[in-house]
Amino acid sequence: MNEMRSPDTLASEPHGATVEPYVRVKDLTVRFVSREATVKAVNGVSFDLDKGQVLCVIGESGSGKSVMMRSLLRLHPKKRTVIEGSMRVGADEITSVSDKKMSELRGSTISMIFQEPMTALDPLYTIGDQIAETVMRHEKIDRDAAWKRALELLELVRVPSPERRLKAFPHELSGGLRQRAMIAVALSCRPSILLADEPTTALDASVQIQVLVLLRKLQREMGMSMIFVTHDLGVAAQIADKVAVMYAGRIIEYGEARDVLMHPQHPYTKAMLSSTVKDQDKGKPLEAIAGTPPDLRALPDGCSFAPRCKYAGPDCKVAMPDPLIDGRGHMVRCSKVRVMGGLLMFDEGMARPETALEPA
16 A cells, blocks of 8 residues: 655654654755745755764755755855744754854854865964864863864874974865865864765865765764765765755655665656766766756746656646655655555556666
8 A cells, every 4th residue: 555645744753763863854945035036945855864874965966955954054144045844953943043052053063064175264264273263162171272172183084294284274285185174173073963065076086085984984983963965876875874865955765875776766866876887887878867957946836857757747747746655764756656565666557658667
């Protein structure tokens, strides 16, 4: 029997967990309002994350990944941003805490590694000054103790010659060292949850691997939860416990990493995996995803992916499918998916015969 559930139900059920999730986002909607138009950047996003888990959020540019992430820190301009829904971290409801409380939470409870450290680090202050300032802001220690912590943090993130790098300015460091310094700033007050917004995109391939290995190691050692935004499926496969696939501001597939990446059910997730280079497929042409993402100022009534989906039928253009979830917590928003034998399965009989998927 098929089981259809609303986003409210999806976000409120523990999926087998016996304790309250540390991070619980429920029906999050983010709109940017101007005189010209309203941009619906995030549309009813819900997910849970337990302590010590890593959630990778994947999707094309413009899918709402970074907007969702920054909402957890309330970094959007108040005057033109409308945020609805719930974002709870521990006992704190992010949408309703005071500005003073939010300032206390940033850095101490929730911290973020930005995509480009040159824009996140202050060019007028040394690396040591910036780490020490963060520590002193949240903890009652003097400058000498804060500088000692800064040195320990640079050693922790494996910056060579850390004593010398403490006195260096951001422009004096390589891209990889700047990113490590940014990680040190983010970890300076031992946050419970670390947000990483494509932190390796601007780095060389070899440095990317080093930073990813370091982040995963530190996350495990410190017992942090982590939300990692990326468009790289290979990265998600390496570090994620859970994966959320975003498209046009919605999570359209979500679950354990092995389920989403090894047994994807949404046509968009399948298409992304088909457009990724794999060792066994080297030399073969990649399968491109036709078309472009929808305009977030004028989302279609039905499934946002329908105009690009080769399996879409007339019903797909009428209404956005409700989330369908199986017994393992694997969720998909697709009218062509059914629960069969307790697992999500793409129903070939529901797809157009000329484009039906091959059996897995």
